[in-house]
Amino acid sequence: MSSAYENLTKTFTRLSRFGHLSAIAGWDMMTMMPPGGSAPRGAALAELSVLQHEILTAKQVGQWLDEAEQTPLNDVEQANLFEMRRAYQQAALLPASLVEAKSIAGSRCEHAWRQQRPANDWQGFAENLQEVVRLSREEAEIRAQANGCSRYDALLDVFEPGMTSAKLDKTFGNIKSWLPELLQRIVEQQSREQVALPPGPFAVESQKHLALAVMKQLGFDFNAGRLDVSSHPFCGGVPEDVRITTRYNENEFISAMMGVIHETGHARYEQNLPKQWAGQPVALARSTAIHESQSLFFEKQLGRSAEFLNLLLPHVKQLLGDGPALEPANFIALNQRVKPGLIRVDADEVSYPAHVILRYEIERALIAGEVEVGDIPALWQEKMQALLGLDTTGNYRDGCMQDIHWTDGAFGYFPTYTLGAMYAAQLFQGVKKALPQVSELIREGNLQPVFDWLSQNIWQHGSRFSTRQLIENATGEDLNPRWFREHLENRYLNGL
Amino acid sequence: MSSAYENLTKTFTRLSRFGHLSAIAGWDMMTMMPPGGSAPRGAALAELSVLQHEILTAKQVGQWLDEAEQTPLNDVEQANLFEMRRAYQQAALLPASLVEAKSIAGSRCEHAWRQQRPANDWQGFAENLQEVVRLSREEAEIRAQANGCSRYDALLDVFEPGMTSAKLDKTFGNIKSWLPELLQRIVEQQSREQVALPPGPFAVESQKHLALAVMKQLGFDFNAGRLDVSSHPFCGGVPEDVRITTRYNENEFISAMMGVIHETGHARYEQNLPKQWAGQPVALARSTAIHESQSLFFEKQLGRSAEFLNLLLPHVKQLLGDGPALEPANFIALNQRVKPGLIRVDADEVSYPAHVILRYEIERALIAGEVEVGDIPALWQEKMQALLGLDTTGNYRDGCMQDIHWTDGAFGYFPTYTLGAMYAAQLFQGVKKALPQVSELIREGNLQPVFDWLSQNIWQHGSRFSTRQLIENATGEDLNPRWFREHLENRYLNGL
Incomplete structure (x- = not known):
């Protein structure tokens, strides 16, 4: 039977392979893709990101982390485990509804900004930005409570x-x-x-x-x-x-x-x-x-x-x-x-x-x-x-x-x-x-x-x-x- | 609640999004990728293909297919369902061990062939090809029994x-x-x-x-x-x-x-x-x-x-x-x-x-x-x-x-x-x-x-x-x- 730590390394190897595909498809989007590819590429990358989030925040991962932290590990393994815990916590902390709301508000604000900036339209921009700030404060509050620090420090981290x-x-x-x-x-x-x-x-x-x-x-x-x-x-x-x-x-x-x-x-x-x-x-x-x-x-x-x-x-x-x-x-x-x-x-x-x-x-x-x-x-x-x-x-x-x-x-x-x-x-x-x-x-x-x-x-x-x-x-x-x-x-x- | 047919369309939409990433990463491999990317790209695409196979052959998919086939559907939906059944069957039919063995034997044979062909080395090539043929016959036999046809017709199909x-x-x-x-x-x-x-x-x-x-x-x-x-x-x-x-x-x-x-x-x-x-x-x-x-x-x-x-x-x-x-x-x-x-x-x-x-x-x-x-x-x-x-x-x-x-x-x-x-x-x-x-x-x-x-x-x-x-x-x-x-x-x- 694999140890909890081994199970974690397998899970993170799998995640890095999906990360590879996301990185290359993202690069392609910025360098090669014709405009017609935009909508299906966005949908494909979003689907992959949902999958990556599911794999990373699976209940089992939390259990393996708890278990591995009780196991004797060498220095590198300990550092690796520390980073795994960090990645897990950062991903598992936020409710899916907040992640989605922030992603939608961010896309809307960025998209509109591309027109508003050249038009010097501060009023229009401010309206969208308020929603982004509201959701970022919500995110910061959740992270701050988990880390025991101030809201801004939680985002900085x-x-x-x-x-x-x-x-x-x-x-x-x-x-x-x-x-x-x-x-x-x-x-x-x-x-x-x-x-x-x-x-x-x-x-x-x-x-x-x-x-x-x-x-x-x-x-x-x-x-x-x-x-x-x-x-x-x-x-x-x-x-x-x-x-x-x-x-x-x-x-x-x-x-x-x-x-x-x-x-x-x-x-x-x-x-x-x-x-x-x-x-x-x-x-x-x-x-x-x-x-x-x-x-x-x-x-x-x-x-x-x-x-x-x-x-x-x-x-x-x-x-x-x-x-x-x-x-x-x-x-x-x-x-x-x-x-x-x-x-x-x-x-x-x-x-x-x-x-x-x-x-x-x-x-x-x-x-x-x-x-x-x-x-x-x-x-x-x-x-x-x-x-x-x-x-x-x-x-x-x-x-x-x-x-x-x-x-x-x-x-x-x-x-x-x-x-x-x-x-x-x-x-x-x-x-x-x-x-x-x-x-x-x-x-x-x-x-x-x-x-x-x-x-x-x-x-x-x-x-x-x-x-x-x-x-x-x-x-x-x-x-x-x-x-x-x-x-x-x-x-x-x-x-x- | 979603109908079985709706669940199937969602599953196949998801599969097509992963297929999108596989297609683009595959294109990149042939046109853009430097040699150093080869091993991790291979691993990433294999990981994705395992995932696609899991999604397609999930037990639930089989149940939804059975259920949807008892549902009134229009012409296009029927044609769609027919193709879904076909994809499911083709993927679910072969044991994972055979798929893997064939993939390994194929890679080995192809890889060696790149040297053997210019060297005109028929003996060396024949040895690898025998294994590929043996496994292809095995595959053909399984497909033939499922389709009620000859071995070769099963592969042709x-x-x-x-x-x-x-x-x-x-x-x-x-x-x-x-x-x-x-x-x-x-x-x-x-x-x-x-x-x-x-x-x-x-x-x-x-x-x-x-x-x-x-x-x-x-x-x-x-x-x-x-x-x-x-x-x-x-x-x-x-x-x-x-x-x-x-x-x-x-x-x-x-x-x-x-x-x-x-x-x-x-x-x-x-x-x-x-x-x-x-x-x-x-x-x-x-x-x-x-x-x-x-x-x-x-x-x-x-x-x-x-x-x-x-x-x-x-x-x-x-x-x-x-x-x-x-x-x-x-x-x-x-x-x-x-x-x-x-x-x-x-x-x-x-x-x-x-x-x-x-x-x-x-x-x-x-x-x-x-x-x-x-x-x-x-x-x-x-x-x-x-x-x-x-x-x-x-x-x-x-x-x-x-x-x-x-x-x-x-x-x-x-x-x-x-x-x-x-x-x-x-x-x-x-x-x-x-x-x-x-x-x-x-x-x-x-x-x-x-x-x-x-x-x-x-x-x-x-x-x-x-x-x-x-x-x-x-x-x-x-x-x-x-x-x-x-x-x-x-x-x-x-x-x-």
Whole structure:
């Protein structure tokens, strides 16, 4: 007879196989599917998701978990069991009626938003969003009671296990204390520089070749993944077959190139998760913020460094043609320009945290019931002024209606972007300690030692350790915003 | 409370949603997936197939079928219920152990064949094939006892419901009585013609544009499907999103172009199956042979007619460049060349039936136990001589080892190719009766009336009628090889 733990591993292997099909069909939907496939694809994926939920929340799974928790297990098995319990609890906690209501309200809100945003229709949007907020509060309340924490912390925990608003208040508070001034100094300093734009146009086919060359340079395993086009870039698929996407603009190549570097960071994490536990929860990526730390390590720490940009230049010139804008100093300046703006996804790495902190403060208060949907525009205006010195009065489209996240009720997600940026800076500091000659290595294109460090310290561990333990093991300390600040000061003020 | 029939429709809708995921993941495997995805994809698809089998063969389904068969239902519902019973029986009949053993033996035989065929290793192949034949006989015996028919007829019925070897013996016997002589006369007549080959090379990108232009001309709905590349062309996906593939050869464009016309015939059938019953068995294509009749109607009846080839020529010249080989008479002769050869998939439409009849006679005797695997090479040699006048002694690679079908145990499949060719000719005769000016319509590129006829007579009926009823309704008579013979004589001897 199989032990309870063995039964659990079989169940989670089965779930991961269905997850594989869901991941590939989801990727196809975003990259390949013609419009006519939309309705049946939606129905097929919903049917699969009902099945996955049934398998995960079966009564037997709860019994096996109770039983296995009384059994002697080794470290990895214990970590695996912990993740299984977590997945079970998160899924079993919510009544099916709430899950369905939230899914319907989210779809309706998102669908309408696609028209309302360009129309700047805040009133119409607010009406749908109220329902999403109401249901998200209900969800948060149920999770909060089960976890013994605040409502918002309960939602945060879904994306970022172990993270709390107390900890966020502390680190984000730290960032708020120096960011506006730092930003001002950088903008002032850069205002004295002249930066030339490469004229273009840049053929899509050439940009694709550049993207593939960059992926190769960054160690992407083409035997276990591919690059395609979608309207919103993402990293999907499964660890054995990672699907990343980008989008090309004939007038400008840097966005697509940097986007590919970003997704390659996600992809290498996935491709190098521990194979020996494949199909088990312990083999999955640690958390949303740690995933983002890998993409930002690739894009910001490596990708926008002077050393790496110099390494890229010959590829760029070979594929897109030369010109004065591709002089090394200008190319680097182009990739390191700082310009506060209204739109989060277009933000440079210095202003980005301001966008996130603003959203964090509003969504936390929303979920706590301290503010209502109707209060959002005024809060947005006030915080944009304070953090970035920008006015958004009446411009909902480029203000509080710009993101998709809230339409679906993904409250608790935004903080992971800036957590990721801080972890990336802290990990790069860890690399520097282990490889003092890292700048030289990057300049030479010898990136393997950097990847080895990431693999040994992050990738190969999957979810074996808590985020805090993982980061402490890798860098000797828990999350510390100091390294992010130093990174920004060094790159943007000190030219290091 | 739901009725038994309603419960069945819900179950089959659910099955069709899982079938959707299986179809898309299967398509991806052949067109997009990097090698590293192979093992987890195989495991995921196997897991899904176990689930589909469980859902279909659940005890409750049997009870609902019994109950629904006692309920008053309309015509369409009755046809649907009939197809449900058939699917249930076919799936529930075989013990899981036999299904698994056959799948393992088939995979092993196919896998080894990929090396053995180029090595001409008949002994090695025969060993694996013996096991596949043994298990296929076991399967045939179980099906035969349930259906009250012969072993081979039971396998034939899986692919072609209602077809029997008695009927095949009659029609194939008819073909055998005139084909060798007809073939000889055509070859002799064509030996007097000089045909020039277009020199090439033909850029893959231009061939793809030609393929898309031909698909458009043939009414392919790009809102509900797409064209990609795979090493073996196929038509997959789901009716709302049909995925066809081709492969390009820079030295020769006619194979890819004709392959696309063929797959477009399959695709238009799928795209025009009855939407009002989507997800139900009655909405599926009637049978393998009827499916092939649609692809062969497109490829042979339309695609290789002088009228259609004249219509294509401007596209060909525009995309691939002009030259003497693209003079109308030469281009038509190129597409209508008859040359008996060893390889079935390269055969022209006159010699093709000989390849099929040979395989039919051998596989029928194999399954009946009248011959053994060791007898195949001698039988092959004897029948190739008699039907096509060719010698294959010692050349297993281009003889009895050339096809993939037997490696997987798909006995009963081969006849559907020639049944499809006969149905296609008979249906074209039906079109001519309804539209006496059809040649003129094709010449003008006004194909809509032809497609309307196919839609009204074949596509829109799904599986509502038996094959025999469908063909009789459409053409006024059951399968009659006369129309196929007339088609070949008219095109290849009389130049009509």
